[in-house]
Amino acid sequence: MYELLYEKIRENISISEEEFNFCKTLFQPKKLRKKRFLLGEDDVCKYTAFVEKGLLRSFIIDEKGTEHILQFSLEGWWAADLSSFLTGEPSKYNIEALEDCELLLMTKPAWDLLLEKIPVFERYFRILIEKNLIVTQRRLIASFSDTAEEKYYKLIQNFPHILQRVPQHMIASYLGVTRETLSRVRGQIAARK
Amino acid sequence: MYELLYEKIRENISISEEEFNFCKTLFQPKKLRKKRFLLGEDDVCKYTAFVEKGLLRSFIIDEKGTEHILQFSLEGWWAADLSSFLTGEPSKYNIEALEDCELLLMTKPAWDLLLEKIPVFERYFRILIEKNLIVTQRRLIASFSDTAEEKYYKLIQNFPHILQRVPQHMIASYLGVTRETLSRVRGQIAARK
């Protein structure tokens, strides 16, 4: 436990073992079974979660009742509704385990304490959020200019492994198309080969 | 000069006057005329720019030759291609002044120095990027679930002032619809009143 976290942190910043030991005390380990929710809409996002094992999805349900997946969080990534976690306002998002998960949870007070005691974590989180922003900007542009097929192609280029772990209708939701459309796109690709 | 910058920084973090004085030395003021470019695609984004006055747009041109506006940067905001600025790789974006602008430019080495000397700026930039991420996530979800009219409505709720300063076809591009569609949407709204 914590090895992956240590590794991921040191990919971006350098901290001493002592500092990491303090950091560890701020987390609470938590197992979350498949289909259980880390966060439900209208609740405040009390934790930011580091994923040691498993896979979660963050999604929103719009006024028409359609689900839209904002993010998949795999091992080594974080899952939370940033906006709610930071402001303490109720979230519009849901975060659900798609597999049995092992998480490391951190509350907002613990997070504040971490940043206060070891300010270099500001840098760590800045870098994480930057990467997330860059990915989200690309998805936004893709939603403007790519066809369903192009979006699907890019996904299998960038995250080939995700396809094996996530049902197709969730891939469709992540791409912003219906499951029927994705099914047809896949059919056409297969037919061409 | 620099008052707006000082104000914006202190909205998010607290720094001493001395620290701010050091910070100031890292910028170079620059006037940029309307229609001139701060960054052209295939160039490395050498500066991150604080906007003291004026208005810029960041946009990308896709394979089909269509422009897509990622962001408008008004007074008090920043403009840059984060990805290129951080990595030093050529940018795919263009940044163009839509009005005569007064900017404060900072190079990557200056930026690194600022973060090294006054680490609390890590926090400042983290908060900025967080806000940007939250807005971008909302736009992504909107692109999945909102009609052209809904997207336009939300824009005039959130940025009523921008409409007076930006030609309609650029608003359309920001929303991810064609100028014709936006024109029709506006016509329908007007007809209903």
Add this chain to the structure above:
DNA sequence: AAATAGCATTGATCTATGTCACATTATTTG
């Protein structure tokens, strides 16, 4: 004031994707 260029509007099609309905196939779960 004429001229030129950029913007916005409007109409007539076209098309990718959505919607609805049902069939088929996997995967859970009692």
Add this chain to the structure above:
DNA sequence: CAAATAATGTGACATAGATCAATGCTATTT
């Protein structure tokens, strides 16, 4: 292991918005 449930595939049809093309504005510029 069977029944229930969830996921995928396919067909017929509907539609929001794109595309293409012409026309009318409005601002600068000369």
